[in-house]
Amino acid sequence: MFAFALPTTSPASLAASFISSSTPSLPGATTTRRAVFRDALKRYKRLSPGEQAAAVPAVLSAAEEYLPYLHTLDAYITSQDVTTTGSEFETEWRAVLSRRTGPAEAPRVKRRGLDYEVCFATATLAYAHVLRARTLLAIALQSPHSDSSSSTSTTASSSNTKDTNTSTAESTINQATQHITTAASIFTYLHTRTTTSPRPTPSPPADTTPAVYTALASLCLASATLLAVLKQDPYPSLVALTHDKNSTEWMYKAPTVPSGVKALLLARLCIYASEMASKAAAGVTAGAGAGAAQSTPREELRVYCDDLARTAKAKACRFLAVDAEAQGKGRLGEAIGWVVAGKEILGLTVESEGKGKVGRGLEKLKKAREKRKIEKGAAAAAEGVLAADAGRMEEAMVLGELEKKWRRVNDSVNFETIMPSSVLLPRLPTGRPMFPERTAWTPPKLSSAELAQLQDQTASGSIADTDWLRADDSADDDDNVSTAAGSVSGGFPRGASTGYY
Known part of the structure; x- marks a missing residue:
């Protein structure tokens, strides 16, 4: 799942632009709730990358308090219970998904009307849900396992502890899935809103275009589907353990690898995730305009969507390879062929026959470079760095271990012909959806009791009370917040030594 940057916004007073006859x-x-929300965003931005994860719940809480007021005000404008005072409302947000003209800061976008405020504030809630899902996923991957090195612990108690930690990790993954599916429904709502309501000129930034909203909804569905697959996929953790010299997890029985109907189901889910990620990449490309930089989505988002599509498709090939190898009966060559196909999808170098010395030498250099990149990614994961490649290098590590193991057996025992990827890839199954694609989020509104309280109060002095909010102090959200060394813009959290998967 992509690591979104939360936008910041300038102060603005809705009381100076709108009046309500009923409330x-x-x-x-x-306006008061907006000030609290803005302050939470500014506090989040000033934190270091390592501290920001703990501040996401505060941003979620502030957004969930502000949006019912904002959407109620928006609905009252439609029903003419709220009218303008003659001073048109204007707001400024940082377009975090737009192409940046400078090295670090996202461009500022100032627009008139309440529509942009609703779109940016609601999208920020979706970004925060995705960031919260990333944090929960990292917690699940880093959940402690049973300490088998303790001399006083028995095998039974260690097994029970491991089962408890496994259950906790699954519960945390389920919470992350709920956050990511909520974000997908929010993006679906925003797509519907932006396609049905008129958009004033000038052209909207990339952050508020229907194509980008559709792409983000598809990207969230792809990530949610892969989370469901991740709970049933033991191979990443098994490969991570082989690269961890301090791990004692090998003392326990390895998890049962998926095969048969289960492997086919997981492969179909991966294919669906790949299709959704490809759809997201196409949507980001379609959202690229020929105008200003703020109308063009960031290239990092498109690259991440493309990497996620490749990774999910390579996972599908791996599950089919595992199933073929488990079936036996002369299907080891097919299993190796599926692994090779997965590596080709990831863009990795595979072994070839019939090459001369120069060709083999270049191939060895490419494979050595890829191995260094994979090992570097594993070392970064051990430091808690988030991957920007959507798990591509981790999947490459898994495929490489399987290929090495199976080729050794085939070259010494089976001597089966390896099936070419050109024959296997057309046999990929169709994708199977796990979550509904068109589930739209319902905007929160104020309850009758809350509206009654607003009716009992008077609006006298409300503009004066919030006049200070209109002061343009947005420059203070340009603090030189340096990105921590090694932090990146998106990807799946990885755990090299104690990962659950």
Whole structure:
């Protein structure tokens, strides 16, 4: 799942632009909640990357308090219970998904009307849900396992502890899935809103275009589907353990590898995730405009979607390879062929026959370079760095271990012909959806009791009370917040030594 950057916004007073006949205090109360939300975003930005994960729940809470007021105000404008005072509302947000003209900061976008405020604020809630899902996933991957090195612990108690930790990790993954599917439904709602409501000129930034909203919804569905697959996939953890000299996990029985119907189901889920990620990459490309930089999505987002599509498809090939190897009966050559196909999808070098000395030498250099990149990725994962390649290098590590193991057996025992990928790839199954694609989020509104409180209050002095919010101090969110060394813009959290998967 992509690591979104949360935007910041300038101060703005809705009480100065809107008045309500039925709920006089609604514009002022909305302005107050917006100030709290803005402050939470600014506090989040000032934190170091390592501290930001712990601050995401505060941003979620502030957004969930502000959005009911904002969407109620927006609905009242439609029903004409809220009218303008003559001073048109104007807001400024940082377009975090737009192409950046400078080395670090996202461009500022100032637009008039409440529509952009609704789109940016609601999308920020979705970004925060994705970031919370990333944090929960990292917690699950780093969950402690039973300490088998303790001399006083028995085998039974160690097994029970491991089962408990496994259950906790699965529960955490389920929470992450709920956050990511909520983000997908929010992006679906925003796509519907932006396609049905008129968009004023000038052209909207890439962050608020229907094509980008569709792409982000598809990307979230792809990530959620892979989370479901991840719970049933033991290979990444098994390969990680082979590269961890301090691990004692090998003392326990290895998890049962998926085969048969289960392997086919997981492969179909991976194919669906790959299709959704490819759809997201196409949507980001379609959202690229020929105008200003703020109308063009960031290239990093498209690259991440493409990497996720490749990784998911390579996972599908791996599950089919595992199933073929488990069936036996002369199917080891097919299993190796599926592994080779997966590596080709990832863009990795595979072994070839019939090459001269120069060709073999170049191939060895390429394979050595790829191995160094994989090992570097594993070392980065041990330091808790988030991967920007959507798990591509981790999947390459798994495929490489399987290929090495099976080729050794085939070259010494089976001597089966390896099936070419050109024959196997057309046999990939169709994708199977796990979550509904068109589930739209329902905007929260104020309850009748909350509206009654706003009706009882008077609007006198509301503009004066919030006049300080209109001061343009947005420059203070340009603090030179340096990115921690090694931090990256997106990817799946990995755990090299104690990963659950």
